[in-house]
Structure formats: structure tokens, C-alpha cells
Amino acid sequence: MRWLFLTLAGPTLWAVMFSIVYALHGVVCAGVAGPEGLGLGARWMLIVVWVLGLAAFVPLYRALPHGGELTHYLPRLGVWIGLAATAFTLFPVVFVTSC
Amino acid sequence: MTDITSFDAAEDRATTNSIPRNPPQRALHLHRELGRVWANDKGFWGQITAVSHTTLGLRFMATAFVFFAIGGILSMLIRAQLATHQGAFLDTEIYNQIFTMHGSIMMFLFAIPMLEGLAIWLLPKMLGTRDMAFPRLTSLGYWCYLFGGLIMLTALLFGVAPRDGWFMYTPLASAVHSPGINADVWLLGVTFVEISAIAAAVEITVTILRQRAPGMKLTEMPLFAWYMLGTSAMMLVGFPPLIAGSVLLELERAFGWPFFDPTRGGDPLLWQHLFWLFGHPEVYIIFLPAAGVMSMIIPVMCRTKILGYGAIVAAVLGLVFLSFGLWVHHMFTVGIPHMALAFFSAASVLVAVPTAVQVFAWIGTMWKGQPQLHLPMYHILGFFLTFVMGGLTGVMLAIVPFNWQAHDTAFVTAHLHYVLIGGFVFPMMAAVTYWMPLITGRRRIKGLGETAFWVIVVGFHGTFFIMHLTGLMGMPRRIDIYPDNPEWVWLNLTSSIFSFVLTIGFAMFALDLLLQIFLGKRESRDPWEAPTLDWAMPLPSPNYNYASLPTLRDLDKPARDVILPLARGEGALPGAPRGRREFLVTRAINAEPDHVAILPGNTALPLVLSASIGVFVLLMLASLYLLAAFALLPVAALIWVWVRAMAPSGDLRPIEIAPGTSLPVHHHARQSLAQSGLNALLVADGTLFASLIFGLAFLSVVTQGPAAPPAGAHTMASLVALGVIGVVMMIAAWIATGVGRGTAQLGVVLNIVALVVLTWLALTQMDDPTVHARDALRAAVAGYVALHVIVAAGMAAFVADQYRRGEITAQIHGGYPGWRKWQSFTTATTLIAIAILLAQVFA
Known part of the structure; x- marks a missing residue:
């Protein structure tokens, strides 16, 4: 079953990043971080978190087994799926959304 | 011959590449032998009881x-x-x-x-x-x-x-x-x-x-x-x-x-x-x-x-x-x-x-x-x-x-x-x-x-x-x-x-x-010349599919090249010489052979059980809720009968699937199909619990409706009751890791104690669920926990009964691993529910 977990690691990281960004967005818009809501500072914070999330895929990718077999290839493809999903779906969230 | 009778012999088990060919037999003989074992019963009753x-x-x-x-x-x-x-x-x-x-x-x-x-x-x-x-x-x-x-x-x-x-x-x-x-x-x-x-x-x-x-x-x-x-x-x-x-x-x-x-x-x-x-x-x-x-x-x-x-x-x-x-x-x-x-x-x-x-x-x-x-x-x-x-x-x-x-x-x-x-x-x-x-x-x-x-x-x-x-x-x-x-x-x-x-x-x-x-005229075998195993059998396909089961050497060949060897019994586990429905169980990733599963035969039990559930549904539709609750009793009894039918019986010796290669039957297996099935079911069950928690969170955080009335009697008594439930469930999960008749009996008692305390809590301490959605969802979560505690008690009672009958031994674990897993799951969801409730109370 370990192999299945490795294969799902990439998409799972996407789900984690979504949860983090969604939660931060909610906290910011609830005024917890300050009265200005989603101002420049908060937006930069979201962008930094997003970039850190993208960067987190690098060690994950490096930690996975490398080789030509499908058992090695699929977990790495899973990371690419997670990376693309994180980049594409969270990009509009951190750059253009408002409260 | 490699003889496997216990978990400890797992390392010696047959590996994929070591499964030799069985000697060819008469295909017609195998077909008749398998047909007798795997066929549906005759007539309309045969349709009712079919499980193929x-x-x-x-x-x-x-x-x-x-x-x-x-x-x-x-x-x-x-x-x-x-x-x-x-x-x-x-x-x-x-x-x-x-x-x-x-x-x-x-x-x-x-x-x-x-x-x-x-x-x-x-x-x-x-x-x-x-x-x-x-x-x-x-x-x-x-x-x-x-x-x-x-x-x-x-x-x-x-x-x-x-x-x-x-x-x-x-x-x-x-x-x-x-x-x-x-x-x-x-x-x-x-x-x-x-x-x-x-x-x-x-x-x-x-x-x-x-x-x-x-x-x-x-x-x-x-x-x-x-x-x-x-x-x-x-x-x-x-x-x-x-x-x-x-x-x-x-x-x-x-x-x-x-x-x-x-x-x-x-x-x-x-x-x-x-x-x-x-x-x-x-x-x-x-x-x-x-x-x-x-x-x-x-x-x-x-x-x-x-x-x-x-x-x-x-x-x-x-x-x-x-x-x-x-x-x-x-x-x-x-x-x-x-x-x-x-x-x-x-x-x-x-x-x-x-x-x-x-x-x-x-x-x-x-x-x-x-x-x-x-x-x-x-x-x-x-x-x-x-x-x-x-x-x-x-x-x-x-x-x-x-x-x-x-x-x-x-x-x-x-x-x-x-x-x-x-x-x-x-x-x-x-x-x-x-x-x-x-x-x-x-x-x-x-x-x-x-x-x-x-x-x-x-x-x-x-x-x-x-x-x-x-x-x-x-x-x-x-x-x-x-x-x-x-x-x-x-x-x-x-x-x-x-x-x-x-x-x-x-x-x-x-x-x-x-x-x-x-x-239509009769079709010849493998009409599409397909490479997959589904065509490596007679047309129309018999209930048992294969007279002998394909192994590694059959997988890379076109279907038409393996039809005859499999029909002649050259694959693994040929025929049905023991008069039972049997197939091979393999491991999840690499498909190494693990054990032989023995399946139940034709039975009307599924029909009777679904009809009982249907009676419950109809009574609910008729708004006869008290009667509907009673209708669950035959459902529970039938589930007991269902599980009893899986008790080990007959010849449990290892089965020779090929010359010199034997595998244990599923009663001796460390990871049986039932275990895997329970894992899958718990994934669904966990998602059901998560859905309720999602609802609780959604109503608490997102919904802008009228505020919930002040919480009722959140007394010291209710906090103590929650603590008792949590501790009792943790003890139940802990003792479920041990083995023995006394352990299972104690598991029944602990689950009943948790259920009694939970019922008292619901009846005397929790707020009226018809007043506000927050309280309704809390009651729903409590109901979820109560249902799981009842099932855990039932499973512990079943395991105790198996010990009493001598159906659980050092080699055969019976329903014990299932109870252990369910008890752990129930304890985990109970503790999560308690933690969320306390967080809401003290927030």
C-alpha cells in the first residue's frame, strides 16, 4: 500500500495547499490580520505561501524512487499532477481574488 | 511440497515464478466437476439464491x-x-x-x-x-x-x-x-x-x-x-x-x-x-x-x-x-x-x-x-x-x-x-x-x-x-x-x-x-482475437470462468493461446476436487499468491436481508418510526447469521494449487479478503463522518443564520460524561489489541458502558435538536457515534462467541482482527467528536 500512498502524495499536497490558502484567505478577509482585509501585504503573504507550496513539490519529487518502471514513474507523475493543479488552480486565488 | 499452515511460514510461500504447470486433464471432466460446484440452483429458486x-x-x-x-x-x-x-x-x-x-x-x-x-x-x-x-x-x-x-x-x-x-x-x-x-x-x-x-x-x-x-x-x-x-x-x-x-x-x-x-x-x-x-x-x-x-x-x-x-x-x-x-x-x-x-x-x-x-x-x-x-x-x-x-x-x-x-x-x-x-x-x-x-x-x-x-x-x-x-x-x-x-x-x-x-x-x-x-449463430472462441484474459474461456462464459487459473506465463500470450491449457487444468488450482468454490488471493501490488479463498455457495440470505432493510424503508415512508426501529432487529439478526456462515468448517489444510506448491486457506491468512473489504468500508465510513463534521463546521463558520440559543446544561456532569466516554473507548481500543475470550467479553461491557453514558448524555444534557441546526448536527454526530459503539459491542460479542465455540485458535483469528479495527475506528471518531464538541463549547 505504500506505493499507492506515494502515488497519491502529489495530489494530496495540492489538497493541503488549497486548504492552507483557503484558510489564510478566510482569516485575512475576516479581519483577523488587520482591518484592511486583502490589502497588498496580505496578498503578498498569499503569494509567498503559494510559492512555498510550489517549492515543496521539489523535495517531494526528489524523495520519490527514480527509475523507468511504471511503479516508479507513476508516483512522479502524481507529483507533476499535484504541481500543475497547485500552480493553475491557486494562481487566480492568490493574484486576483477579493474578499 | 511447500506446506504452509501458519502466518510465520509466509516467507516460504509460493512465488509467482515458482508456480509450475499442472498436468493436463480431460477438459470435459473438469468442466463437469466445476459446473456442479459453481452452477446456480435449478429453476426460479436458483435465480433467487444465485451469487455468481x-x-x-x-x-x-x-x-x-x-x-x-x-x-x-x-x-x-x-x-x-x-x-x-x-x-x-x-x-x-x-x-x-x-x-x-x-x-x-x-x-x-x-x-x-x-x-x-x-x-x-x-x-x-x-x-x-x-x-x-x-x-x-x-x-x-x-x-x-x-x-x-x-x-x-x-x-x-x-x-x-x-x-x-x-x-x-x-x-x-x-x-x-x-x-x-x-x-x-x-x-x-x-x-x-x-x-x-x-x-x-x-x-x-x-x-x-x-x-x-x-x-x-x-x-x-x-x-x-x-x-x-x-x-x-x-x-x-x-x-x-x-x-x-x-x-x-x-x-x-x-x-x-x-x-x-x-x-x-x-x-x-x-x-x-x-x-x-x-x-x-x-x-x-x-x-x-x-x-x-x-x-x-x-x-x-x-x-x-x-x-x-x-x-x-x-x-x-x-x-x-x-x-x-x-x-x-x-x-x-x-x-x-x-x-x-x-x-x-x-x-x-x-x-x-x-x-x-x-x-x-x-x-x-x-x-x-x-x-x-x-x-x-x-x-x-x-x-x-x-x-x-x-x-x-x-x-x-x-x-x-x-x-x-x-x-x-x-x-x-x-x-x-x-x-x-x-x-x-x-x-x-x-x-x-x-x-x-x-x-x-x-x-x-x-x-x-x-x-x-x-x-x-x-x-x-x-x-x-x-x-x-x-x-x-x-x-x-x-x-x-x-x-x-x-x-x-x-x-x-x-x-x-x-x-x-x-x-x-x-x-x-x-x-x-x-x-x-x-x-444468432454460434460464435467461435475469441472472435475479436483479443489479447486479454476475458476471452480465454468458452463461449458463453461459465460461472466459474476458468477450469484452472491463469498464472504469469499465461499473461503475455494472446487469449486464444491459453484457452486450451487453462481448460485442461494446466493453470493453478484446477477443477473443484474438494467440492468447494475456491480461488487464489494475491498480494496487492505484485500479485504474489497469498492464500486460497473458500467462497460460500448459493443462498437466499442476501434476498432476505435486503427485504428486511426494505421493510425498514417502507415503515419509515409510512412514518411508523417506532416500528421502523424494531424492524432493525431482524436486520441485525440476519447480519449475525451472515457472519456466522463464514465460520471455519471442513478441511482447513493447505491446498496444493500446483505440483509442489501449496497455499493456506483464508482462515489462516494474515490479510484476508474480509480484512481488505473492511479497510475499504472504513474509508467510506470515515468519509461519512467527515461529511457530518464538514456540516458542523459549515454551519458554525459560514452560515449567517440566527445565533444558536445559549447552550443548555453544559454542567460539570456532562463534561465528566464526555470524559468517561472517551476514556472507556480508549480502554476498549487498547484491550482489543490483546487476544482472548475475556478480552472480547470486556470489550462488550466497555462498549455498553459507553453507550449507556452516551444515552444519558443525549437524553438529559444535550439541547433540543429541533430548536437550532447546531444542536441538530451535534445530535446527528452523537447518533453516528452511538451506532458505531453498538456495532463495536456486537462485534466484540461475536468474537467472544467464536472463542466459546473454539473457532478462534492460535492459527485462526476469526472475527477478531475485524473487531480490533472497528474498535480503533470507533474510538478515533468518538474522540474527534468529543474534541470538536468541547472546542465549540469553550470557543
């Missing part, structure tokens, strides 16, 4: 076809009503029931059971085994499906069918706005049918992971199995939110617990979230098996191998994940936050990528091969034409501003029919025409099927392409009359005319199948 995957898979599909025909007739009534602008064919009440039932039948009584039936019938043949993991569960699933469907159909005949649309939005479906039992029929009927879906998902998962032919690695199995593995995983995670939502809405309607009532702290959007958390993955649950069919048929029709196996598997994994990040795109118009709009819009566009990967892989396969235009290929081309158009309009609808314009118009009706008929019905027709020789052993009569295809294509596009236009012109869906707008009138009339053409096409398709069944 071949019989039940076909029965699932045949029943789904009947429901498809009924749903189709309802759609004709809808089109007859809409043919003219002031149609008087149906009154509004009946029209509402008909369009609701059309959608509900097509989604819950046709599409899902059809894919279940195909998987149940096909997977064991394709994976090289003799049956699904849990044959009685297959049968139970079928009867639940049939009875649930009949309840819904009967309601239609009596004019009390659901009428609030197939997604049953609140507050329209609430008791205030939808009095009577109409909505209850949907909520209880669909939940009844979903027992079948969860059962199928559990056994599909286990069958794929644990029953592949020895040597068939996970990464080398047929693509259909990959698609079904993704589908079953989605069903395990996708259906529980619907079940949770249905239970909550039924509780609201029956007992006034206001989960979705905004005047008492509830929120109709909670229903929408729970429904679409199921509803959008549902689209992919329907599409993935169809795509699996495509991936199997196209290479055979094009005389080549599939292009991009790894890319397709990755695309399946991507779709499985992404499909759970899309549900909100059904809710773009309800006023959700800007952030959610951005995310779900982007995710909805992104999901086109893995879909496109598959489409390009199929096109590439056709490009490099030599396509032959047999009838299945016609339907595959129909898929390409139709589904790609539906996918493109899907991308349009993923764009928020366009969605706001097109929402709830006929454009959406057109889109969903392009996706569902293109993405499911055409591939299913390809599947049926492709595997029909294996089902009937007969050859089709050429001509009618091809004509039917063209009539269907013309009828379908004539009906639904036009609906894009009516939708863009602003015509809403689900209306029974419309203004005398010249732009709408002729389009609707045209749609209606072509819809009858479409119906004629489907009738011709059905006639073609009937002609093949009754008049």
Missing part, C-alpha cells in the same frame, strides 16, 4: 436496461409536453414528478448499476479469477438496487413520486414546501439503492487489489481494471456525502431537525455542498468505466496496443483527484465567495487536461493501428463526436461569467446529455456489442445494429444540439409550459421530433440484441 458474478452482473445490466427504457419513456413524455408552447399533455404536478424521476432513474437506477453490473460481470474474467471477492454482497447489492428502484417506480404509479428535481434542493424539498411522502421516496429510495453502490465499490476495490492472476502486477493489469479501481475509490469517497445529506434531510422532514432551515440556523447551501460533493464526482464515476471500456476495445479494433498506458493511468489518477475539486462549479450562482469562484473555475478548466490526455491516447492508438469498422467501433466514433462536444461546452460552463448566464437553462440540459450519453451510453453500447459473444455465445446478425447506430446519432444530435440554442436564447430547464416565443417554439418542436427518432434508434439497438440472443 456472471449471473448477477448480467442481471444488474439487464435490470439497468429496463430502467433505462423506463427513463427513456419518461423523457418522451417530457418532450411531448414541450413540443408546443402551451402543452396540455401533462399537468404541472405530474410533469414535475416525471422530469424528477427521469433524472433520478437515469443517474441512480441506470448509470451506476450499469457500470456496477459491467464491472461485476467482467472484472473476474479479465483479472483471471473465478468470482468477485464477496459473492453474497454482490447479491445483496442487487436486491437492494431492485427493491429501492421498485419503491421509486411504485411511487410514480401512485402519483407520489419525487417532484423536486433529481438533486432535491432544499428548501423546495423541505417538509414545508414539499409535504407528502414524495421527497421521502427519493431520500429513502436512493439511500437504499446506494447500499448497492457502496457494496459494489468495496468488492470492486478488493477484487482488483487482491484477486489478480498471479504475476499480474498492478502496473501491468488491463486498463479497465485501473479505471474501475479509480471509480471504486471515488464511489467510496463520493457516495457518503450524499448518504449523509439524505439522512440529514430525512431527519429534518421526519423529526424537524433543522439542518437546512435558515430560520433555525440551518442552511440550504449545506445540502447543495453535500449533494454536489457526491454529484460532480458522480459524473466521473460514470465516465471512468466507460473510458475503461474505450481503452480496452480501441486497441482490439485497431489491431494494436494502447498508446501511452502510463499516461492514461496517470490521467485516471489525476481525474480521480481533480473531480473532487470541482463540485462548487454547480453552485456558481448561489453567492459563494470570490476566492472559491476563482479556485473552482480554474480546477474545472484544468480537469479537461487529463480527459484530453485520454482522448489523444485513443486517437493516437487508432492512428498507429489499422482500425476495423465493426459495430463496437461505430459506437466508439459516436463517443468521440458526442463527448468531445460535451466536454467543450463543459469548459464554457466552467467560466464563471458564462456560467452565470447559462445556469439553469436548456444549455445545461444539452451539455449534460452530451456528456452522459456521449461519455457513457455510447461506450456502454460499444461494450455490450463487443462482449455480447461472451455473454450469449452467439454471433450478431449484421445490418440492424449499424442502422440503429445512425438513427441514434441523428436522433441524439437533432434533439440536444438544438437545446444549446434554446438555452442561449434564455429558455429555462424544467418548465412545463413556455411563452409563445417564435424563436423557442420551432426549436422545441424540432427537439421533440428528433427525440422520437432517438427512441426508435434505441429500440432498434435492443431488437438487435434480442435477435443475437435468440437467432
Whole structure:
């Protein structure tokens, strides 16, 4: 079953990043971080978190087994799926959304 | 001989490469021997008691076809009503029931059971085994499906069918706005049918992971199995939110617990979230098996191998994940936050990528091969034409501003029919025409099927392409009359005319199948010259599939090269010399042989159990709630009988599957199929719990309704009671890690103590659940915990009984591992529920 977990690691990281960004967005818009809501500072914070999330895929990718077999290839493809999903779906969230 | 009698001998077990050939035997002798053991009983009783995957898979599909025909007739009534602008064919009440039932039948009584039936019938043949993991569960699933469907159909005949649309939005479906039992029929009927879906998902998962032919690695199995593995995983995670939502809405309607009532702290959007958390993955649950069919048929029709196996598997994994990040795109118009709009819009566009990967892989396969235009290929081309158009309009609808314009118009009706008929019905027709020789052993009569295809294509596009236009012109869906707008009138009339053409096409398709069944000539073995194991058997396929089971050396050969060796018993585990139903169980990733499973024979128990559940459903519909509670007693008793029937008996010595190679029977196995099944079930159960917690969080954080009244008696006594429950459950989980009769008896006592304290807490300390949604959801979570504690007590009692009977020994663990796992799960969910409750109290 370990192999299945490795294969799902990439998409799972996407789900984690979504949860983090969604939660931060909610906290910011609830005024917890300050009265200005989603101002420049908060937006930069979201962008930094997003970039850190993208960067987190690098060690994950490096930690996975490398080789030509499908058992090695699929977990790495899973990371690419997670990376693309994180980049594409969270990009509009951190750059253009408002409260 | 390698003799294996205990867990400790696992290292010595047979490995894939070491399974030698059995000496050839007379094929007819093996056929008769297996036939005696695996055949259904004779006559009508034989149909009642059948548990064979071949019989039940076909029965699932045949029943789904009947429901498809009924749903189709309802759609004709809808089109007859809409043919003219002031149609008087149906009154509004009946029209509402008909369009609701059309959608509900097509989604819950046709599409899902059809894919279940195909998987149940096909997977064991394709994976090289003799049956699904849990044959009685297959049968139970079928009867639940049939009875649930009949309840819904009967309601239609009596004019009390659901009428609030197939997604049953609140507050329209609430008791205030939808009095009577109409909505209850949907909520209880669909939940009844979903027992079948969860059962199928559990056994599909286990069958794929644990029953592949020895040597068939996970990464080398047929693509259909990959698609079904993704589908079953989605069903395990996708259906529980619907079940949770249905239970909550039924509780609201029956007992006034206001989960979705905004005047008492509830929120109709909670229903929408729970429904679409199921509803959008549902689209992919329907599409993935169809795509699996495509991936199997196209290479055979094009005389080549599939292009991009790894890319397709990755695309399946991507779709499985992404499909759970899309549900909100059904809710773009309800006023959700800007952030959610951005995310779900982007995710909805992104999901086109893995879909496109598959489409390009199929096109590439056709490009490099030599396509032959047999009838299945016609339907595959129909898929390409139709589904790609539906996918493109899907991308349009993923764009928020366009969605706001097109929402709830006929454009959406057109889109969903392009996706569902293109993405499911055409591939299913390809599947049926492709595997029909294996089902009937007969050859089709050429001509009618091809004509039917063209009539269907013309009828379908004539009906639904036009609906894009009516939708863009602003015509809403689900209306029974419309203004005398010249732009709408002729389009609707045209749609209606072509819809009858479409119906004629489907009738011709059905006639073609009937002609093949009754008049077709006998087909030769492996008529398509396919490479997969499903064709390496006689036509029509016998109940047992293989006289001996394929091993590694059979996997790389064309089906026709392994038919005879397997029929002569040269594979593993030949015949049925012990007079029992047996097959090999392998390990999940590398398919090393692990043990031999002994299956139960024909039995009416699944029918009786599903009928008992049906009595419970009917009593609920009749609002006889006290009697309904009592109706659960026979259900519990039958489950006890069901599990008792699995007790070890007879010869439990290791079985020689090939010369010099023996494997233990499943009673001695460390990781039995039942264990794997319980793992899958707990995934679904955990999702159900998470759905309730999601509801609690949603109402606490998002909903802007009236504030909850001050919490009632949150006394020191209630805090102590919560602490007692938590501690008792932790002790129960801890003692369940030990072994012994006394341990199990103590487990019963501890669970009963937890239940008593929980009941006291609910009756004396918790706030009235009818006053505010927050308290209603707390009560629902408490009910969930109580139900699990009762089951844990029952399992502990069962294990204690097994110890008393001497059925658990150092070698045989019986029901003990299952109880241990369930107890741990129950303890974990109980502690989470307590932690959330305390967090709410002290926040």
C-alpha cells in the first residue's frame, strides 16, 4: 500500500495547499490580520505561501524512487499532477481574488 | 511440497515464478466437476439464491436496461409536453414528478448499476479469477438496487413520486414546501439503492487489489481494471456525502431537525455542498468505466496496443483527484465567495487536461493501428463526436461569467446529455456489442445494429444540439409550459421530433440484441482475437470462468493461446476436487499468491436481508418510526447469521494449487479478503463522518443564520460524561489489541458502558435538536457515534462467541482482527467528536 500512498502524495499536497490558502484567505478577509482585509501585504503573504507550496513539490519529487518502471514513474507523475493543479488552480486565488 | 499452515511460514510461500504447470486433464471432466460446484440452483429458486458474478452482473445490466427504457419513456413524455408552447399533455404536478424521476432513474437506477453490473460481470474474467471477492454482497447489492428502484417506480404509479428535481434542493424539498411522502421516496429510495453502490465499490476495490492472476502486477493489469479501481475509490469517497445529506434531510422532514432551515440556523447551501460533493464526482464515476471500456476495445479494433498506458493511468489518477475539486462549479450562482469562484473555475478548466490526455491516447492508438469498422467501433466514433462536444461546452460552463448566464437553462440540459450519453451510453453500447459473444455465445446478425447506430446519432444530435440554442436564447430547464416565443417554439418542436427518432434508434439497438440472443449463430472462441484474459474461456462464459487459473506465463500470450491449457487444468488450482468454490488471493501490488479463498455457495440470505432493510424503508415512508426501529432487529439478526456462515468448517489444510506448491486457506491468512473489504468500508465510513463534521463546521463558520440559543446544561456532569466516554473507548481500543475470550467479553461491557453514558448524555444534557441546526448536527454526530459503539459491542460479542465455540485458535483469528479495527475506528471518531464538541463549547 505504500506505493499507492506515494502515488497519491502529489495530489494530496495540492489538497493541503488549497486548504492552507483557503484558510489564510478566510482569516485575512475576516479581519483577523488587520482591518484592511486583502490589502497588498496580505496578498503578498498569499503569494509567498503559494510559492512555498510550489517549492515543496521539489523535495517531494526528489524523495520519490527514480527509475523507468511504471511503479516508479507513476508516483512522479502524481507529483507533476499535484504541481500543475497547485500552480493553475491557486494562481487566480492568490493574484486576483477579493474578499 | 511447500506446506504452509501458519502466518510465520509466509516467507516460504509460493512465488509467482515458482508456480509450475499442472498436468493436463480431460477438459470435459473438469468442466463437469466445476459446473456442479459453481452452477446456480435449478429453476426460479436458483435465480433467487444465485451469487455468481456472471449471473448477477448480467442481471444488474439487464435490470439497468429496463430502467433505462423506463427513463427513456419518461423523457418522451417530457418532450411531448414541450413540443408546443402551451402543452396540455401533462399537468404541472405530474410533469414535475416525471422530469424528477427521469433524472433520478437515469443517474441512480441506470448509470451506476450499469457500470456496477459491467464491472461485476467482467472484472473476474479479465483479472483471471473465478468470482468477485464477496459473492453474497454482490447479491445483496442487487436486491437492494431492485427493491429501492421498485419503491421509486411504485411511487410514480401512485402519483407520489419525487417532484423536486433529481438533486432535491432544499428548501423546495423541505417538509414545508414539499409535504407528502414524495421527497421521502427519493431520500429513502436512493439511500437504499446506494447500499448497492457502496457494496459494489468495496468488492470492486478488493477484487482488483487482491484477486489478480498471479504475476499480474498492478502496473501491468488491463486498463479497465485501473479505471474501475479509480471509480471504486471515488464511489467510496463520493457516495457518503450524499448518504449523509439524505439522512440529514430525512431527519429534518421526519423529526424537524433543522439542518437546512435558515430560520433555525440551518442552511440550504449545506445540502447543495453535500449533494454536489457526491454529484460532480458522480459524473466521473460514470465516465471512468466507460473510458475503461474505450481503452480496452480501441486497441482490439485497431489491431494494436494502447498508446501511452502510463499516461492514461496517470490521467485516471489525476481525474480521480481533480473531480473532487470541482463540485462548487454547480453552485456558481448561489453567492459563494470570490476566492472559491476563482479556485473552482480554474480546477474545472484544468480537469479537461487529463480527459484530453485520454482522448489523444485513443486517437493516437487508432492512428498507429489499422482500425476495423465493426459495430463496437461505430459506437466508439459516436463517443468521440458526442463527448468531445460535451466536454467543450463543459469548459464554457466552467467560466464563471458564462456560467452565470447559462445556469439553469436548456444549455445545461444539452451539455449534460452530451456528456452522459456521449461519455457513457455510447461506450456502454460499444461494450455490450463487443462482449455480447461472451455473454450469449452467439454471433450478431449484421445490418440492424449499424442502422440503429445512425438513427441514434441523428436522433441524439437533432434533439440536444438544438437545446444549446434554446438555452442561449434564455429558455429555462424544467418548465412545463413556455411563452409563445417564435424563436423557442420551432426549436422545441424540432427537439421533440428528433427525440422520437432517438427512441426508435434505441429500440432498434435492443431488437438487435434480442435477435443475437435468440437467432444468432454460434460464435467461435475469441472472435475479436483479443489479447486479454476475458476471452480465454468458452463461449458463453461459465460461472466459474476458468477450469484452472491463469498464472504469469499465461499473461503475455494472446487469449486464444491459453484457452486450451487453462481448460485442461494446466493453470493453478484446477477443477473443484474438494467440492468447494475456491480461488487464489494475491498480494496487492505484485500479485504474489497469498492464500486460497473458500467462497460460500448459493443462498437466499442476501434476498432476505435486503427485504428486511426494505421493510425498514417502507415503515419509515409510512412514518411508523417506532416500528421502523424494531424492524432493525431482524436486520441485525440476519447480519449475525451472515457472519456466522463464514465460520471455519471442513478441511482447513493447505491446498496444493500446483505440483509442489501449496497455499493456506483464508482462515489462516494474515490479510484476508474480509480484512481488505473492511479497510475499504472504513474509508467510506470515515468519509461519512467527515461529511457530518464538514456540516458542523459549515454551519458554525459560514452560515449567517440566527445565533444558536445559549447552550443548555453544559454542567460539570456532562463534561465528566464526555470524559468517561472517551476514556472507556480508549480502554476498549487498547484491550482489543490483546487476544482472548475475556478480552472480547470486556470489550462488550466497555462498549455498553459507553453507550449507556452516551444515552444519558443525549437524553438529559444535550439541547433540543429541533430548536437550532447546531444542536441538530451535534445530535446527528452523537447518533453516528452511538451506532458505531453498538456495532463495536456486537462485534466484540461475536468474537467472544467464536472463542466459546473454539473457532478462534492460535492459527485462526476469526472475527477478531475485524473487531480490533472497528474498535480503533470507533474510538478515533468518538474522540474527534468529543474534541470538536468541547472546542465549540469553550470557543
